[in-house]
Amino acid sequence: MNESAAQAWFVAGTIPLMVAGALHAIGTVVDTVRPTFFTPVDASVKPVTEGTGIELVRMFGGKGARPSMWRVWLGIHISHGLGVFTVGLLCLLIATHDFSLVTEIDAIRPLTIAFAAVYLVLSLRFWFYGPALVTSIALTCFTVAAGLSA
Numbered sequence: 001m002n003e004s005a006a007q008a009w010f011v012a013g014t015i016p017l018m019v020a021g022a023l024h025a026i027g028t029v030v031d032t033v034r035p036t037f038f039t040p041v042d043a044s045v046k047p048v049t050e051g052t053g054i055e056l057v058r059m060f061g062g063k064g065a066r067p068s069m070w071r072v073w074l075g076i077h078i079s080h081g082l083g084v085f086t087v088g089l090l091c092l093l094i095a096t097h098d099f100s101l102v103t104e105i106d107a108i109r110p111l112t113i114a115f116a117a118v119y120l121v122l123s124l125r126f127w128f129y130g131p132a133l134v135t136s137i138a139l140t141c142f143t144v145a146a147g148l149s150a
Helices: 002-033 045-050 055-059 069-097 100-104 108-126 129-149
Strands: none
Touching: 002 069, 002 100, 002 108, 002 129, 045 069, 069 100, 069 108, 100 108, 100 129, 108 129
């Protein structure tokens, strides 16, 4: 009973990560065509970000405003969403294919808990209530799964 309950909790922890990651990436792709979700509230900021680059590029010999800060912003958001989605998907595939891998590979449970915890801290520090709620749910599910499968 505990193993099937642990598997259910573990799988449940992957779902908010996959949904939020996919929505984040899709929303950002929309922004590449029609700025909607991650565009600055102050309309005067976006043209400035389109006209300036980032120091990191200049440090390695790049010149000018390419890639623009706006393009870097969108790229980071797309890759962030894809990364969160991929972590959730990989955990889901492992858990549904052979849950014994989750219990036999000692690092999986602590890593999923650490991943969700770090994202919760980032959410509370830098973002807003939506990501904090998503990561709290994932963290709770992964922690309960770890306790049931210990």
